[in-house]
Every structure is written in structure tokens, then in C-alpha cells.
Amino acid sequence: MAREQYNADSITVLEGLEAVRKRPGMYIGGVGSKGLNHLIYEIVDNAVDEHLAGYCNSVWVTLEADGSCTVRDNGRGIPVGMHKKGISAARIVLSTLHAGGKFDNDAYKTSGGLHGVGSSVVNALSAHMDVKVYREGCIYHDEYERGRPVVSLENGLLPVIGKTRETGTRINFLPDGDIFEKTRFKAEWLKSRLHETAYLNPQLSLFYENKRPGEEENLTFHEPEGIIAYVKQLNAGKSAVHEPVYFKGTMDKVEVEAAIQFVDTFEENILGFCNNIFTQEGGTHLAGFKTKFTALINTYARELGILKEKDANFTGADTRSGMTAVIAIKHPDPIFEGQTKTKLASADATKAVFTVTGDELQLYFDRNVEALKGIIGCAEKSARIRRAEEKAKTNMLTKSRFSFDSNGKLANCESRDAEKCEIFIVEGDSAGGSAKTARNRKYQAILPIRGKILNVEKASMDKVLSNAEIRTMINAFGCGFSEGYGNDFDLTRLRYNKIILMTDADVDGSHIDTLLLTFLYRFMPELIYNGHVYIAMPPLFKVIPRRGAEQYLYDEKELERYRKTHAGAFTLQRYKGLGEMDAEQLWETTLDPERRVLKRVEIEDARMASEITELLMGSEVAPRRAFIHEHAGEAQIDA
Secondary structure, eight states, X not given: OHHHHOSGGGOOOOOTTHHHHHOTHHHHSOSXXXXXXXXXXXXXXXXXXXXXXXXXXXXXXXXOTTSOXXXXXXXXOOOOSXXXXXXXXXXXXXXXXXXXXXXXXTTOSSOSOTTSOHHHHHHHTEEEEEEEEEETTEEEEEEEETTEEOSOOBTTBOXXXXXXXXXXXXXXXXXXXXXXXXXXXXXXXXXXXXXHHHHHOTTOEEEEEEXXXXXXEEEEEOOTTTHHHHHHHHTTTSOBSSOOEEEEEEEXXXXXXXXXXXXXXXXXXXXXXXXXXXXXXXXXXHHHHHHHHHHHHHHHHHHTTSSOTTSOOOOHHHHTTTEEEEEEEEOSSOOBSTTTTOSBOOHHHHHHHHHHHHHHHHHHHHHOHHHHHHHHHHHHHHXXXXXXXXXXXXXXXXXXXXXXXXXXXXXXXXXXXXXXXXXXXXXXXXXXXXXXXXXXXXTEEEEEEOSSOOOTTTSOHHHHHHOHHHHHHHHHHOSOOOSXXXXXXXXXXXXXXXXXEEOOSSHHHHHHHHHHHHHHHHHOHHHHHTTOEEEEOOOSEEEEESSSOOEEEOSHHHHHHHHHHOOSOEXXXXXXXXXXXXXXXXXXXXXXXXXXXXXXXXXXXXXXXXXXXXXXXXXXXXXXXXXXXXXXXXXXXXX
């Protein structure tokens, strides 16, 4: 029995960086493309910390032809002197978790890399890392393979390989293919991150170079206007209600900087940063800003007579309707939730942002009454539409409130344990029929939809809520939705741990996936952020050799590989749709948790995701056509 085998010998101690290699997701969020690019961000963040300390004004980031990445800065360089542990401080920093200068407030007043694990984690997850430190007139060298040093120290110190007048650090690393699913960095994500960093640091220049064959590119990111330029860029092509509002202030050593502009849309786009780190899930700094801004607008609306005594206050969503804002704080000792720093948890950030926002915006509004009236006008429009849509929403959803089978098509599962349950959104009645027969009835629900659902990016709220397919999905999931007004989304009410889009393995199937993802992203983004949305991977082919076992192949590339490696004759069966599979085939290829392949939907960059969704699914044709032309070579066309 397992209990009898559990003794002192069962306890494993992971030495050095082995813990990182064993559980990389704890440090970089995962081993997919998101985690892969995070390696670059960790090293860049260290360079930006040197800038924040006042010692660096340039950072060079290069995607090398061999698949590695090089990050070079002109800061002070990692200290190379003898550490009290008896070896070079640089070796300690690069090969020991929780070692670095970020724990000493004298070395860095503010920093994004506070856990002291950034460079050492990158080292642990790289097949090879080469380090050069330019400091005190010398070039010092160190080198590692999978986190283990391969350069011998000289009396405990790094060897000197040359002389220099420069200062700074140069790190080149190649991700380990044994750790990561893919080792090709996402160039677009990296460029977006570097541009974002330039907006947040107006005195810093970032130089990007891509040397990968066929992608050669050189760009410079330098934004002397800072976050004001960032807000203007986010609002490009939209009609602004007023010029950007900028303010800056400090409270209890927390520096607060913000830029705000309202446009004539009903969307809210607020980006939060702490020590240059984008807090994708928000946190205490944004909570402080939103609370104070809502209170201010309601106070001014009553002072100006726009809200009467009998009128209810504007909601927070009303006051932020049409707002684009960048809220960036510098904190000497921030608390993040997790190493990947997606949410700020520092309680004092709430008070600092609340106070600075109140003081500075009062001064601005008192001097710029017309801008204030324009902002309150946006809140008035939002409130009117909210009340009308809340009424429409109530009328539409209460007709079949929480009815599992509002259109007679949902085949629900028997279990009510949401952690174990999953729902398949299936294209068409034919595939739906096969799926209902093939599924595990205890845990798997099947919801067939009729063709291509409404494109919610182009539709008004009343049209969205009157769409039968969308209403059925909202009711089936059970957690409400968070788009627009009267937000009633509650993740704890979700009935299925996995929401799986299961469409044909062709262009039409991909289009339906795109429409469904647009709906989920705009109306239930929390489902994606919390890892509940998946895309099924049904096979495109089945090969039946004269000798040997039958095989399912999932795309043209797999078929090409099969042709090259299989010597004998075989029969090829192509599945034009899921409906062509019988129940047994559908189970063993797409439904069976032991054998199926699922792709989990993730969002790396929330700003970019929103922009791309608007670009590809919105009403403007010209930008979409330009995007398609630019990326046509990346498309995989179904034969």
C-alpha cells in the first residue's frame, strides 16, 4: 500500500534550481508561448529596474537567428565582487533563487523584479545561457547549461575576458526544448511589451532587432510623452471628448501617475501598472482609482444640478463609460499575487491612488469645467442605456431563467459537480447527435448550435440578448455575463469546469470558433482568464494501412509526415465534418479525456487581445484587410 511506502526515503530535496525545472509553471505561469516570452520579460524587467534606479537609459533586445534571445543594457552591471558566501556575487544572482539587489532598498527604491528569482529562473529553464558583465573597466564572463555553471571561477571570481569603457549586462539565453512546448518566441508579443515599457519610461530607449530568417526587423521604442502618448495611441481613430488629463503625485513613498481621456464609445479601457509591470487582473491600485473617480463624478454631478435629489447616483460603470486610462504606480515594496505579478495586493496602494486621484482631479475639474461636463455627459448616456438594457435583459432572461433546456437542444450531464463537468459547444445537429451518443453522460453535456452565431462585436446589446443561441449558452453556463451594464457575472455559479468548442476541422469550423471566442471574450472574459475555455482538436484524416494499426491524423502536416515515414500502401479517409464520424470514432478521437487533444484558450496581452478582436471582428473594413494582407503567409489553408 502507498501508506507503507511513505517513509523518510520518500522525501525528495530539490537542490539549486532543480525546483524551477520540476515546476516551471510556479515561476513563469506555464510552459506554453506565454511562459516562454515571460523569460524575456524577466530579463528586460531587470534592465528597466536599472533605469528606475537612474543608471540606464538604453536597452537592446535581439531575437537571434539561432532561436536564442539577447538582452543588453547600459546600467551598472551585475556586481561581480566577492560575496560573503565565498564566490562572485554575479554567480550567486544567476544561480540562486531569491538572491539579488531587490531586497535592499538602498540599491533599488522601486523594482519590478522583487522576488529575486527572475534571472535565476531564466537560467534554470534555458538550455544555454551566456553572460557578460561590463563593469569597472573589465568584461566579466559566465556561462551555464540548464542552470549549471560551465565556467570555472578564478579564486571565486568570474574570469575577465577583456577591457571596456562600457557598463552594463548582456545576457543571451536559449530556452530548453525539454521544458517548453515550443521554443520560438512570439515577436508580436515582445514588441507590444517593449512599446508598453517605453510609454511607461519616457526617458528610456528600447532597441528591438529580429535576426530570424525571413523576419528581419529593427525598431526603436522611445516615447518622450510617456503615458499621455499611450492613451492617445489607445484612442487612435476614436472621437475624443476632451484632451488627455494627466496627473502625478506621491503619498507614503508610493508614486502615482495617471493619464485619462474619454471617447464617444461606451467601452471602458483601464490599464494598471506597478513598477512597470502590467497587472492584467488589476488590484488595489485600480480599486482606489475607481472608487475615488466614481465618488468625484457623482459629487460634481449633484453640485452642477445634473443629478437631482431624487435621482440615484451613477454607478461606477456609468462614470467610466468611454474612459481610457493608464494608472501607473511606483511602489517601494509591492505585494503581488504570484511570481507572474498579474494582480497587485498592496493595501497601501489603494489609499495612495485614492488620495492622489482625489486631490489632483479636483484641481483639474475646478479649472476645466467643460471637460468635466463632457465626462458627466458620458455617464448620463451610460445610465440611460443601462436602465433600458437592464429592463430588456430582465424581460428576455426571466422567460427562461436558469432553464437548462430553453430550446430543447441541450443534453445535460447527470452530475452537478461543476469541477468534473464539461460542456461541448457543437456545430450542427448532425454532429450534436453523434456527440450525444458518444459522450460520457455522467460528466459531459452537449449543446448543438445552429451554424455561425451572431458577431457580438458588431451587434447592439438588445440584438445579442435576443439571439437564441447566445441566450441558450448564457443560461446553460449559469454564471451570467459581464458585458455592458448591470453586471451579474458570478464565476462561482459556473456549471462546467471546461467549456469546449467542438467544430469541424476546416475553415468554416475555425470561423465558428472565432465567433464563439469573440462572444466569450466580450461577455465572459473571466472564463478565459481562469482557464475554463478550450478548443477540441478533431482529426482531419484517418489512415488505414494494409498492414499495421489505423491512425488518426489531425492536420495536413501530420499527413505529410505519415506519407514520408510509411512504406506500404494505405487508404486515406478525410473527415469533412464531425457529423461524418460515428459515435465510437468521435469518442476515441475527440471526447475521451484519456486520448483527446484540447487547446486551452489563454490571453497573453489583454490590450493586444482587445485591439485584435476589435480589428478583426469590428465594423471597419480597411484595417482588417490590411491585417489579413500582412499576415496572409501565416495562414494554414485547409486543402
